[in-house]
Amino acid sequence: MLGVVRLSASQAVRASVPRSLSTRLAPRLVQWQSPLTQSPAMGRFLHTSFPRLSAATAEARAEPTEDATSDAITEFMDLKTKGLIHPRIVDNITDPSRMGLKTMTEVQSQTLNEMLGGLILAQAKTGTGKTLAFLLPTMQNIINDPTFKPVNRGSRAPRGARTTSASDIRALIISPTRELAEQIAVEARRVAYGTGLMVQTAVGGTQKRAGLKKIQQEGCHLLVGTPGRLKDILSDPSSGVSAPKLNTLILDEADRLLDQGFWQELLAIQDLLPDPVKVDRQTLMFSATVPKEVMQVVRRTMKPNFNFVKTIREDEAPTHLRVPQKTVILRGYENALPAVLELAKNYQAQRQKDPEMRPFKAIVYFNATAEVNLAAATFDRMGTTANGRPVPHPLGRMQILEIHSRLSQSQRTVSANSFRRATEGILFSSDVTARGMDFPEVTHVIQVGPPRDRETYIHRLGRTARANKTGEGWTLLHGGEYEGFDQKLGDLPLNKDSKSLLTAAVDMTMQPLQASDSATETITQIRDAMKHVSYDIKRQAYVGQLGGLIASFKNRRHAVQALTDMVTHGYGLPEPPAIRASLARNLGIDRYPGLNLSQGSRSSGRSSQSSSSKFSGRSSSPPRRFAHQDLADIFHRRTRY
């Protein structure tokens, strides 16, 4: 069984789109029923946000049936020859010098049909072209609208005809992250090129005034943005940006947008949009993951002809089952970076023997932003001496990049673009890139520590093996975290691997190391680089991991010990950075040995006086006294990427 899951027999095909499209693209349909359960908060959101969807609904209950058509259109070019999609859009997609695509993916073909009947939710594997799946029909709907006025950028066009206005927005695409919003806008502009359809962005972290000016000057038909900035711009009466003719609202990574962090903004945006009872609108939600709770809410609040397009066939393995995945148990957290380095070196060595292999291009995910920063700094420092002189890097000319919320938006954009272009590289990342980001040719996704939930694991893994390419997934865990990890993800095809990475099992608390020459060399390379990483980065990485590690270990005493080993035998500090006793009490760890507790509102800075490197006696950068921000650091991983 596969397919489009339909919850109603009724299907209102929109008048603006040729009916033939609906029939020619019709996929196999399955009617479906499942028990409705309560989820009041999310239900309220959808109910308030999308009143026309709230007539949910006994009609949605039907016995499963199948209905197949074999003449579905699958080639982009046929959309042009049959006059279904604007010829310029099809040319942009198929032209080898532009996007160069030929055959539609399943989600694209199905969405084209189903959107016409009021599709609300589409689920398809990561990397299967969902972006184009929602852009194509959205743009065609805009173009089909008789009131649509294309922007004429030609130099001979009369001045008045060259722009549309900032209040002409027909479609709004909301994305949970800035990078994803930018990526969608880039793809939208490529698809719309030459059609006169104006695409604009409203993305947090960029200059609001400059962005606004661009929208005001050039006008806008399709606005892509992040929830906060969209709310900001749409609620500013002086901006002139509005959407009285909005006909399409798209939530990309819908399950993430519908989780609690974004509710306030989504509700506020909803209030700024026209009443969907008066201005007919489609609401589309796309994601590779649709957790039960989201499905229940959508189902409970949908309109009668709600459709659920699910292109994950039961006889076909989704990406997260198809990609080979290995779990490596680390002897301690201090082993994590040596293991990442060894993995990269091993791959490079294999590639020397087999030049057919693609260059190593990996994303390494951590749960705390400060860990990302520490890992990137360490790998970066392997390419320089203590006084900053370049030396050969153990990984050669590989690009080392980082991306997370502590960077400015322009730094984040540079990192994302550099990694997109890199042939060989490592991107150390927080979950800011976990969803939707389309970096070409990623060979490895490495997750250090357990991801916060199953969806996060699947989306992170989905950064590799995209568009039918191959890839591999690795998860590096401390033994104390394995039980919780296994409970969350045990049903996925994760193979424990205790052989590939020698450094993972080395007891780094021993002096001297008892390890093979190659493992000793790799650990030493990390330790040497670590000596040049500032104390402050190490302190933040330690504090940033406290809350998360304590939550993911079954035994808190073991978690404290693991962190102590990590800072002393991995970071090379003589003792853990100080934390306030009150903080330790709040975390329920104050009675365990290994912590460096300070009293009062400011820490004693005991570590400050003794921060010389344990490995060499050489000092990391001078520490600063600190007492502030510990809680913020700890919860950073939960509140921001």
Ligand SMILES: Nc1ncnc2c1ncn2[C@@H]1O[C@H](COP(=O)(O)OP(=O)(O)OP(=O)(O)O)[C@@H](O)[C@H]1O
């Ligand atoms: N019909 C197609 N044929 C070949 N490649 C395609 C096709 N459609 C899209 N692609 C390419 O597939 C890649 C993944 O597309 P996209 O980013 O839209 O995937 P996605 O399903 O949104 O993934 P995610 O679930 O991670 O958000 C892109 O590089 C895109 O250009």
